[in-house]
Amino acid sequence: MNHVPTAESVWDLVVVGGGPAGATAAHDAARQGLSVLLLDRDGRIKPCGGAIPPRLIRDFDIPESLLVAHARCARMISPADQKVDIPIENGFVGLVDREVFDEWLRVRAADAGAVRRRGLFRQIDSPENGPCTLQAEDPESGAPFTLRARSVIGADGARSAVAQQTVRGADRGKFVFAYHEIIQTPAPDSAGADVDPSRCDVYYRGSLSPDFYGWVFPHGPTMSVGTGSADKGFSLRSAVGRLRDAAGLADARTIRREGAPIPLKPLPRWDDGRHVVLAGDAAGVVAPASGEGIYYAMLGGRLAAEAAVAYVRSGDARALKQARKRFMREHGRVFWVLGVMQWFWYRSDRLRERFVSICRDKDVQQLTFDAYMNKRLVRRKPMAHLRIFAKDVAHLLGLARV
Template identity: 55%
Template sequence: MQTDYDVTVVGGGPSGSIAAEQLARRGYRVALVDPRNRIKPCGGAIPSRTLADFDIPEAVLVSRAAAARIIAPSGRKVEMRIGELGYVGMVDRSTFDPYLRERAVSAGARLLIGKLQDISTRDNGTLDLTVEPTSGDPQGAPITLRTRLVIGADGANSAVRRLAFPASRKPPYVFAYHEIVETPARPDPAQFQPDRCDVIYDGRISPDFYGWVFPHGEQTSIGCGSAVKGHNLRLATADLRHAAGLGDCKIIRREGAPLPLKPMRRWDNGRNILLAGDAAGTVAPSSGEGIYYAMLCGRLSANAVEQVLLTGKSAALRQARESFMRAHGRIFWVLGMMQTVWYRNDRFREKFVAMCADADVQRLTWESYLNKQLVRRDPFAHVRVFFKDIGQLFGMVANQK
């Protein structure tokens, strides 16, 4: 079976689904390939801006978070209320991703349930993609898709990246693991609140990242991440469940996957393939936030691919990364520095949590997160935070002498 497409999008998560929907709405022939056999481990947090930017109805949200509670290694807790700035929407990937894929199909994309096996290039520059069906039919024969361009939005272990890019071209990552449990009807409010996200900075939970307890309405995501080999993520997650008073809650599902934490230096192969989302490494350092950035990557990838289709100039593929880094490169650098400085050990984590109690830090954090840009309207607040950071660091150095 051979079919012709302008663009084939591999991966039906937030990035790939948005790319496929955008291109299909513009009248292009689009195939969307997704195995539909797994759910990415994810806290499920999206800023309220996401709903407006990508026309997401509030009905898709499983809950709203009005605060985050930061917990230090010593057990110190700092609650950061969002207030009038907005809220953090919570989604469950088991329902959110299929919703986005259905939008792409409604826009005109063809959804193929399968797993990419091979990519080959014809003499005329078109690509043949071999897709093995994963719909459960053991007699299902591999399908060959002929396409002009490919968007690889198939996650941190991207098959597109593996097949079309050098082995060295992959971002660094931590491994994330979480468990979805039933939310108790009457939880202890001192341990768990259904409108609050708990973020745990403790070397026993994660020696280099953090743990989380994120409410999803009737369900709750509990998990952690780490790049340290040998660290027992399941045991750490069990500790988080018990600390949140959720130890006896029924476990609905368990999921694990790598989580990239740095955008790749190049997302395209210079000809006809473009990476997007986790495949390109666009998960924010320090926070691990990826849904909004993945959806933005999908939109930017669709724009770049359309330029290639209109002009025939493959150099236009670079526009996706250039646009993304121009808008968010600085905040990714800041978050990367935060992770490098403050996540190194429990002494620094303790200081970091103490800083989160500061009113300037809280306001700038929420405004930057919700608006997806560094706050510029109050430069003196940045100066105050800067000197507080320096004071904390010099205090740490002095104490270690």
């Protein structure tokens, strides 16, 4: 049974932030026997399409009951309204409601032994020797309180306050600002609504985002309709209005609206060399081009927890560096490839048109979904990679027909 410190004693680990990264870190560390406090302000729901791949479901034991929809097809839609349907053969992508999913993860962490506490993180003192001290306050009363910990995981989102105060280079993050509206799913016979409860629609249009994409994802009784952009002068709310018009969803009832910054590049460092290691959005682990973040957040939380456990048990702060090293060893190449893809193909509607056209190719479809579903670049099909390379060059040079 885990030891629960008193107010005067020291926690083995304080996790700041209760999203997928923080809740996973708290769960894993508590199961390893550490005394864990999960500090979360509650009530914040991140704008997110809610897609989770089969590998996440397997690796993190996600029950079927949390899936509000099963996507078996992705539709890519070009600026000229070219539609390319990519079937998800022999599988599906799960869709979750983040409000329900995140809370389930927090409850699971508590069931594993982590202690939950509502609070707003304010400040951290991470000395060279001895435990660190965190200052926080109650979100309702504003009453301050203090926590002491041997280790800290900063999982408090993009532009993390923990990262800004402790980790060198945290100010180098690159962001897209995302905005979505949760709407009521229209009835199947609704006039003009082009929706399918088992299809995710992705719109590549400069009018919907000058540097990202728009999405319409099914959530069973509701849908997520959103977009994102790094252009601060671009009106995301107006773009979502245009997206709803294009999808025939203008008259659907709006349930809630959410917006937040989304990082698109892993930070150069995730630890302070003393007590702190970052995870999830705080570490910058949202995939470029796709914007996928839930799997990478949960994996980052798991790796941060393993690093924190190793540090607490050994006293060697070098263990904290292992979280980033292990993550980048497995996924750094994927992030680099996706970053190059976003930089090139999302620059103009002419290129977006060609990008959607490439998605008709069966080799591209198969390798794309192999990589997405299993979270790795598939190397066992060299001839398919060669064919894709040749086709990409033809599109880049304008030699291929759109």
